[in-house]
Amino acid sequence: MNDKIILTGDRPSGKLHIGHYVGSLRQRVSLQNTGEFQEIFIMIADAQALTDNFADPAKVRASITEVALDYLAVGLDPKKSTIFIQSQIPELPELMIYYLNLVSLARVQRNPTVKAEIGQKNFGEGVPVGFVCYPISQAADITAFKATTVPVGEDQKPMLEQTREIVRKFNEIYAPVLVEPDILLAENEVCLRLPGTDGKAKMSKSLGNAIYLSDSADTVREKIMSMYTDPTHIKVSDPGHIEGNTVFTYLDAFSRPEHFPRYLKEYATLDELKDHYRRGGLGDVKIKKFLNSILEEELAPIRERRAEYAKDLTALYDMLKKGTEKAEETAAQTLSDVKRAMKIDYFA
Secondary structure (H helix, E strand, C coil): CCCCEEEEEECCCCCCEHHHHHHHHHHHHHHHCCCCCCEEEEEECHHHHHHHHCCCHHHHHHHHHHHHHHHHHHCCCCCCCEEEEHHHCCHHHHHHHHHHCCCCHHHHHHCHHHHHHHHHCCCHHHCCHHHHCHHHHHHHHHHHCCCCEEECCHHHHHHHHHHHHHHHHHHHHCCCCCCCCEEECCCCHHHHHCCCCCCCCCCCCCCCCCCECCCCHHHHHHHHHCCCCCCCCCCCCCCCCCCCCHHHHHHHHHCCCCHHHHHCCCCCCHHHHHHHHHHCCCCHHHHHHHHHHHHHHHHHHHHHHHHHHCCCHHHHHHHHHHHHHHHHHHHHHHHHHHHHHCCCCCCC
16 A cells, blocks of 8 residues: 555636646646656546536536646646546445445534535525535545545645545444545645635636636736736835735746746846835836736646647547546446445455
8 A cells, every 4th residue: 555646636617727727737747747656546526516516517518628628738648647537437426325424414514615615605505415415525536546645725625634534434444445645735825725816815717807727818918917906006106015915926826036037137036026016116017017927938838738639629538538447447446445345245
């Protein structure tokens, strides 16, 4: 059990944005290219997406293509990472059925991530059971691949802790066949939760405050130039605030020392730029143009690769099919181990 295995993924509910990129995608590509991990499984979690899009499966179906294109565009390589579709692996819901018996309803309802998302989606009394139980579904996903490492955003820490509890309980009751995973967070703290362009804590399609990996250069520029900064910084001469200023939050996430000689020669570091803004005498337009140059350098190659992959969707789905078949083989072996431990492998 010394193999290092990653399981990570995204819900296909639209195109991926730069919050996904700095929060997880960029890190996944880096981990993929280290060669440290024996297996990297990347799941397009369509079954989870259906828990709150059950009446609109066409949206989820279309989003699978978008997410897969975004994956390849940022540099995820099917030769190094297994990309698969969750709903096509029947072993996952079967594992979930067995895990449901290891968790109380009260424990699931106490999960902070579930509580927060139920509030955000305004379900009221109409919250689907599938949505409440998706931490157990997530536990099935992680344990099916015996993942040792799960790279997620900070908001998913309660979900991973629930998986660890299920693993401990299963191994204690039956046999030590499941692996307890560790969480891997982004190293840059600001990347854990990139705010929307309007300054709101969450970047999402429904709020209209996201910059997508597939956005054109003109669209990105337009979104940056209308970005929320400091409402008290009315004149260029006014002292400005860095805290809560979305442009500086994005610079914290994306800027590197080499960007300054390329795009803003009069400053040597981001700290110098921040100090000038705090003193006053630095306009928002200037820092927004600097941010746009940095983002365009990052996004242009992603946009170009995405357009190339989009020309052959048959090849894209062939890649997904092969990845899903490989993932199912692994999940089937885990399910076999689980049923043997539970003594329900009647015909073995």
